[in-house]
Amino acid sequence: MPDVRIKSPNVDDIFEKWKQKTNRQKKKNLEKNFGTKGAVFSLDAISAGETIKDTQKEAAIYFTVEQKVEASKEQKEETGAIRDLSKQNFYSIKGASVDKSKWQGPEIVPVFESITKVPCDSCKGKGYIETQCKECSKGIKTTPMTVLVGAEQKKEKKDFQYNCPTCFKAGTIKDKCKKCDGYGTLYKWKVLPVPFKSLSQHVPKLYSSAKTKFEKQIGEELQKVIESVEGIKITNVKELNDKKIEPNLGYYNKNISKIVKSASSDYQKLDKDKDHRMTSPIWVFPMIQLFCESKKGSKFEIYAVGSEQKFFIYDNF
């Protein structure tokens, strides 16, 4: 089948559609920005010619991807002293199911509620390690003396005994246990997977060649109305290239070429990823960007995404 050029909507149609929509949804805002004091407000008073300051012909690429989110199966147990407890962050996420796309942090975390006391295995819970005193024998030290006994002054060697000042006659020395810092206690805790919601989400991806801050919003809005928007449908990502897109759009620029490349490479990456599943064809839409200014001088933009027949509009009015 030969490629058919898709016709982008004309500026007057876009503006008319925007007026009708805004009149339904934000009438007060419309009156405030376009009304004249003393005159009855009418939509006819809002002219495209006076409001639109500039237009830009761009393109948008859109597809949706299902993100499978599952909690990790990995878990482990760790042991440490009091000093180790204060060195790391513990988490308390009892029963809550966490949105993985918003979670910032590791996928498995030390759980506060799992901390339990265990006796230190190094000192058997005593807090100290006992060793023989090297200065004495069983707490007693001896020093040799010569004693002259009796009238004959017979020399006798005697050992004089006294208490050891190193161990205070205990015979043993107690050193603080290095493993538990003397507390006698260690702590065990579990490192468990963050309880991510195990549902899958359809995430819209939108690439716009227009310089806009609204890519995310436009993508989300487009997801709701995708059935009623017409574009160039691409079922094989290999066809997402300049050679195919340019004749279909009927116009082209450097930025469009750029998004064609990045959308194509993202799509292929996601397609290979086991946590993602592509859930829509790739759509390339004409995108007309209107730079507007109201009678009262407030600036806003209108975007039309789709063909002449079926397009949707987004604005930041």
Ligand SMILES: [Zn+2]
């Ligand atoms: Zn210890």
Ligand SMILES: [Zn+2]
């Ligand atoms: Zn001693």
